[in-house]
Amino acid sequence: xxxxxxxxxxxxxxxxxxxxxxxxxxxxxxxxxxxxxxxxxxxxxxxxxxxxxxxxxxxxxxxxxxxxxxxxxxxxxxxxxxxxxxxxxxxxxxxxxxxxxxxxxxxxxxxxxxxxxxxxxxxxxxxxxxxxxxxxxxxxxxxxxxx
Amino acid sequence: xxxxxxxxxxxxxxxxxxxxxxxxxxxxxxxxxxxxxxxxxxxxxxxxxxxxxxxxxxxxxxxxxxxxxxxxxxxxxxxxxxxxxxxxxxxxxxxxxxxxxxxxxxxxxxxxxxxxxxxxxxxxxxxxxxxxxxxxxxxxxxxxxxxxx
Numbered sequence: 341x342x343x344x345x346x347x348x349x350x351x352x353x354x355x356x357x358x359x360x361x362x363x364x365x366x367x368x369x370x371x372x373x374x375x376x377x378x379x380x381x382x383x384x385x386x387x388x389x390x391x392x393x394x395x396x397x398x399x400x401x402x403x404x405x406x407x408x409x410x411x412x413x414x415x416x417x418x419x420x421x422x423x424x425x426x427x428x429x430x431x432x433x434x435x436x437x438x439x440x441x442x443x444x445x446x447x448x449x450x451x452x453x454x455x456x457x458x459x460x461x462x463x464x465x466x467x468x469x470x471x472x473x474x475x476x477x478x479x480x481x482x483x484x485x486x487x
Numbered sequence: 488x489x490x491x492x493x494x495x496x497x498x499x500x501x502x503x504x505x506x507x508x509x510x511x512x513x514x515x516x517x518x519x520x521x522x523x524x525x526x527x528x529x530x531x532x533x534x535x536x537x538x539x540x541x542x543x544x545x546x547x548x549x550x551x552x553x554x555x556x557x558x559x560x561x562x563x564x565x566x567x568x569x570x571x572x573x574x575x576x577x578x579x580x581x582x583x584x585x586x587x588x589x590x591x592x593x594x595x596x597x598x599x600x601x602x603x604x605x606x607x608x609x610x611x612x613x614x615x616x617x618x619x620x621x622x623x624x625x626x627x628x629x630x631x632x633x634x635x636x
Contacts, residue, residue: 347489347490351492351493367574367575367576368574368575368576369575369576369577369578370575370576370577370578370614371569371577371578371579371580371614372578372579372580372614373579373580373582374579374580374581374582374618374619375582375583376582376583376584376605377583377605377608377619378619394590394598394599395531395599398588398599398600398601399601401601402586402601402602402603403586403587403588403601403602403603404586404588404601405584405586407550407552407557407559407588408550409550409551409552409553410552412553413552413553413554413555414552414553415552415555415557425614461553463598463599
């Protein structure tokens with residue numbers, strides 16, 4: 341194969357690639373989504389189980405996102421935050437005059453992080469845990485009516 | 488097609504991509520921000536649930552906790568920025584909340600409250616920017632009355 345023929349083939353391949361790109365519109369997307377600010381681990385580890393009460397924990401961590409009923413007059417406080425990367429690739433290729441073939445790839449991390457604090461009826465911290473929200477909150481309890 | 492033509496083709500395509508690029512921003516607010524100066528008027532052991540509602544209005548949520556109860560007040564702001572480069576698009580969403588939880592005993596007297604103020608810290612940013620810098624938060628806090636104790 342002569343050098344001129346190789347160059348022509350390479351140029352043709354480039355043109356073909358651009359032609360495909362023009363005819364088959366594609367889109368690469370990257371979205372970062374951040375919700376709330378993470379609770380610092382050092383603040384959580386500084387909490388003293390069996391000693392710190394609800395007021396001390398609220399002063400250290402601020403207001404929770406959710407509050408649930410727990411153990412009679414006790415309660416569970418939940419903080420959550422999110423920092424996810426969302427990569428996506430969309431390709432659309434016209435197949436016939438009235439139909440397109442589409443390909444969509446979505447690589448989203450759906451897990452949301454959080455921490456949970458448990459308080460007994462005396463409102464003293466009885467435990468805490470940090471991790472993925474799905475592991476922290478296993479059962480959603482519907483709110484009760486106030487009598 | 489010679490080398491010069493290929494370079495010229497790339498140049499034209501590059502110019503086309505540059506001319507079709509753009510950016511977009513969007514903002515979404517939910518509820519009025521919690522008034523930090525009003526929250527400072529809450530007095531555990533003195534303030535009642537009725538006082539809280541008269542001061543702050545209707546809560547977003549009321550939760551029964553055995554004989555106790557808790558009221559939630561919240562607001563949120565989400566700012567989105569997108570850089571559109573025709574084929575490659577990058578964007579960022581930053582959402583923060585104001586939250587106030589007030590806790591009452593069985594007599595509807597305030598026992599505890601906790602507040603977090605975040606809506607004023609929300610930023611238009613691109614994905615590689617840090618939106619949680621402490622110095623940035625401090626300067627924004629300074630501009631919101633009642634947030635800095």
